[in-house]
Amino acid sequence: MLPPAKHPHPKWLADAIFYEIYPQSFVDSNGDGIGDIPGITLKLDYIKDLGCNAIWLNPCFDSPFKDAGYDVRDYKKVASRYGTNDDLIALFDAAHRRDMHVILDLVPGHTSEEHEWFHRSCKVERNNYSDRYIWTDSWISGGDGLPFIGGESPRNGTYILNFFKCQPALNYGFAHPERSWQKPALGPDAKATCDAMVDVMRFWLSRGADGFRVDMADSLVKKDDEGKPYTIRTWQYMFARIRPAFPEAAFVSEWGRPEESMAAGFDMDFYLDWRWDGVPNGYNMLLRNVDDPLSRKGDKSYFNADSGTPISEFLDEYEPRLREAETADGNFNFITCNHDTARVAPRLSQREIALAYCTLFAMPGVPFLYYGDEIGMRYRALPGKEGGYVRTGSRTPMQWGANDASGALHVSDSAESDTRAGDVTGGSYLPADPSADAPTVAAQQADAESLWHTVRSILHVKGECDALRSGATFHAIERDRVFVFERSTHLQKLIIAVNPSRDCKALQLPDGSYRTIFSIGENEISGTSLRLGLQSFAILEAE
Ligand code: NOJ
Numbered sequence: 360m361l362p363p364a365k366h367p368h369p370k371w372l373a374d375a376i377f378y379e380i381y382p383q384s385f386v387d388s389n390g391d392g393i394g395d396i397p398g399i400t401l402k403l404d405y406i407k408d409l410g411c412n413a414i415w416l417n418p419c420f421d422s423p424f425k426d427a428g429y430d431v432r433d434y435k436k437v438a439s440r441y442g443t444n445d446d447l448i449a450l451f452d453a454a455h456r457r458d459m460h461v462i463l464d465l466v467p468g469h470t471s472e473e474h475e476w477f478h479r480s481c482k483v484e485r486n487n488y489s490d491r492y493i494w495t496d497s498w499i500s501g502g503d504g505l506p507f508i509g510g511e512s513p514r515n516g517t518y519i520l521n522f523f524k525c526q527p528a529l530n531y532g533f534a535h536p537e538r539s540w541q542k543p544a545l546g547p548d549a550k551a552t553c554d555a556m557v558d559v560m561r562f563w564l565s566r567g568a569d570g571f572r573v574d575m576a577d578s579l580v581k582k583d584d585e586g587k588p589y590t591i592r593t594w595q596y597m598f599a600r601i602r603p604a605f606p607e608a609a610f611v612s613e614w615g616r617p618e619e620s621m622a623a624g625f626d627m628d629f630y631l632d633w634r635w636d637g638v639p640n641g642y643n644m645l646l647r648n649v650d651d652p653l654s655r656k657g658d659k660s661y662f663n664a665d666s667g668t669p670i671s672e673f674l675d676e677y678e679p680r681l682r683e684a685e686t687a688d689g690n691f692n693f694i695t696c697n698h699d700t701a702r703v704a705p706r707l708s709q710r711e712i713a714l715a716y717c718t719l720f721a722m723p724g725v726p727f728l729y730y731g732d733e734i735g736m737r738y739r740a741l742p743g744k745e746g747g748y749v750r751t752g753s754r755t756p757m758q759w760g761a762n763d764a765s766g767a768l769h770v771s772d773s774a775e776s777d778t779r780a781g782d783v784t785g786g787s788y789l790p791a792d793p794s795a796d797a798p799t800v801a802a803q804q805a806d807a808e809s810l811w812h813t814v815r816s817i818l819h820v821k822g823e824c825d826a827l828r829s830g831a832t833f834h835a836i837e838r839d840r841v842f843v844f845e846r847s848t849h850l851q852k853l854i855i856a857v858n859p860s861r862d863c864k865a866l867q868l869p870d871g872s873y874r875t876i877f878s879i880g881e882n883e884i885s886g887t888s889l890r891l892g893l894q895s896f897a898i899l900e901a902e
Pocket of ligand 1: 426429466522574575613698699
């Protein structure tokens with residue numbers, strides 16, 4: 360493995376808490392039915408008040424939306440349905456005025472088949488874009504084991520795909536070119552692609568973006584070796600060209616292997632809900648160890664009160680990855696959910712969700728809260744939209760409540776931003792949850808016992824505790840049905856205890872004296888004896 364690329368991480372990541380926004384479904388400020396960027400600006404104070412100080416915005420660029428915007432037609436132009444480039448720059452500025460940061464979604468592995476680069480690449484005549492994508496050298500050629508499309512262009516070749524049919528793979532070369540049409544990684548053509556992507560990064564960073572979440576970051580070089588050494592070097596090449604000018608820009612990879620992603624130069628990697636070949640990973644075991652996202656039947660998730668699953672199953676898979684990230688001085692991040700993942704409600708109860716999110720927010724790394732999870736928005740069985748397929752059920756309009764159906768609110772009608780819920784709508788990109796008891800921000804803000812209040816409280820506690828910053832140490836103390844762990848820095852030591860079961864549990868803490876700083880359930884501490892109530896969570900500070 361290559362040594363980790365050395366660069367100082369952006370300082371703001373130490374206490375960053377992200378809120379992921381799916382722009383089509385967050386706030387529809389002009390009443391056209393679809394969420395937009397001025398709507399996001401309108402809700403910055405809501406996000407900040409909730410306890411988040413950073414935003415990850417899913418792709419908001421010009422696109423035919425065959426994969427909800429992950430098929431980019433123009434990297435440098437905001438999709439008109441979301442607003443204008445000026446609206447996005449205004450969002451950056453408004454966020455910065457509040458000491459918040461905004462990262463965009465960079466899709467470096469493929470473009471839309473409607474991107475101008477691809478149109479030129481399809482031409483018979485050689486041009487500067489002929490090798491921007493991966494083309495074979497004959498109309499009848501297969502893709503050497505990679506997915507390919509033929510018969511769509513005048514050019515005598517077939518082209519390789521990265522994901523859907525609409526997403527031709529950009530050419531970052533092959534680790535070991537074996538056919539005449541395969542170019543070398545970091546050869547001149549691959550470097551030209553890298554330079555074009557660095558140009559995209561520079562475009563948005565110089566206009567105020569604070570970094571990027573990078574889509575399928577591990578997929579660039581084709582037929583890479585175990586450990587992705589060529590993809591790692593490709594990223595090192597790009598980071599060497601962008602980091603010096605933007606040292607405070609943050610990069611988080613969709614990669615899932617911190618040892619590799621940190622060596623590539625990323626600041627953070629995601630622990631996502633992945634089940635390759637049906638085998639659940641650690642994250643999966645916490646919240647989604649189930650085949651049907653809507654059913655508790657057979658659910659072995661740790662946070663399901665009835666699963667009986669010990670936390671050791673998660674820790675055995677998680678801890679080696681955490682240590683990889685720590686060794687490289689990077690972050691391995693938890694998400695509550697994302698736009699590709701089934702929301703945990705209604706399968707898990709509000710109490711189970713509260714314990715789960717409190718635990719995730721107390722773990723190392725930089726947490727990402729998916730919009731609507733703060734109120735337990737539900738996964739819904741919906742027909743696919745814009746290439747969403749089963750993911751569509753997690754992409755429904757934000758349930759602000761009160762005036763959800765009341766139509767447009769023009770940004771100019773209001774103060775620049777607001778913490779209240781009932782003055783906006785999430786739009787009608789997809790049908791909102793029609794249930795009579797569908798959670799809404801307005802209702803939960805008015806109910807002191809709600810998930811919204813719990814999430815807000817834990818995020819504020821997190822923001823105030825040195826030992827809950829991203830890089831504070833993590834050490835598991837109890838690894839059974841009860842999960843107890845220590846987080847510490849030279850300024851503070853915390854013990855975090857979780858009991859997801861329906862029984863009370865008694866346990867002994869390490870020597871010391873403790874005071875409770877956050878608690879869910881009936882917990883009692885006396886000296887070093889802790890009695891955890893059923894379905895409880897506690898953060899104790901060692902005095
Ligand atoms: C991962 C993204 O999260 C997903 O939504 C998208 O469909 C694929 N990459 C392809 O870009």
